[in-house]
Amino acid sequence: MDTLRIWGRANSVNVQKVLWCCTELGFAFERIDAGLHFGQVDTPEYRAMNPNGRVPTLVDGDVVLWESNAIIRYLALKHIEQAPDGAGGRLYPVGAAPRARVERWLDWTLATLQPAERDLFWGMVRVPPEKRDMAAITASAKASGAAWSVLDGHLAHGRPFVEGDHLTLADIVLGGYARRWYGVEVADRPDLPRLRAWYDRVAERPGFQRYVAPPLT
Template sequence: MLTILGKSSSINVRKVLWTCTEIGLDYRLEEYGSGFQPTSTPEFLRMNPNGMVPVIIDGGQNLWESNTICRYLAGKHGRTDLLPAEPMARAQVEKWMDWQATELNNAWRYAFMAMIRQSPDHGDAAALVASMAEWNRLMGMLDAHLATAGPFVCGEALTLADIVLGLSANRWRAMPMVRPGLAAVDAWFARLSERDGFRTHGCNGLP
């Protein structure tokens, strides 16, 4: 059975859990991370030298990086609806997944650390304002795309791009900050909320 190491409150672990729900995979979740088993032990660091969750163990091998794990699971189980086989269609999905991991995550990191984690290292008011502004700007880019591409990020069907971006959108909506009205994002979020996997692991009140 697939083993997932990580805590169910982690945004990146929840990507993997939602993907498993879409595929219909059985798995065993072992809780690792803050408040649970540590990720700093030599045993864990041999599996992921970054000391971060999630990590999966499948067939005696381990894999880390949440977006990569999602791609692996979709590919292994032949879910070409979630990750197309045709090169351009696949690249469109992976483009948005990469954008989520690089541009969007980098935009919200300072605001999240300052406002939710209350990190003493993130007390610069100007940097906080800049982070929120960039986060809103990038969500506006997603909104403009969804307004023409919909109903999902890459067209008519849900893909891995929706899974990883859906978790990010949930975090954005949960943040105690001023946000612009984004009608296309709101409509897309409502469509995601019709899915069991998103209700359980995505739109569950955890930023």
């Protein structure tokens, strides 16, 4: 397969999940800085690829995709196609029920976790201390803790990864946000031992260490 081109800044959680996914699947890629202070996303050329003007954008030959969760699904499916014996199906398991169980966490991240944690991350990482809205940060921390408690409870069934014995797309998507959760100062952080054990486990993956673990900026 030709080298993939991925547009997006390295400190974007949505770009990180794509880079981590590529690493798990063994896909070669070139990343091109775009977004925030790198600009480019408002140029006519970029908007022709991604009319939203956001990152990431994937270019794979004639295939151009935006929305990070769609991109990682595409990559996993492409890998499965290249491994017809089924060896490529661990990240995105084959079968309606196993795949739906992975899919729900991708949707849950967008609908529940990301809105809950946004003010916490932005307030603590991307806003100068003197300009922080501590009321919004505190509320976000509380909502984030409640969301993470859901995953902690799910992990009570003894599974090492979110949906069983193997890493899936669910772990990749959630792992990026868990990096934020454990990477910022949170007052009265709830004690979620199963979540922490899972996080420590996914944090050992080479793709996480290279693309997700660097300091939050």
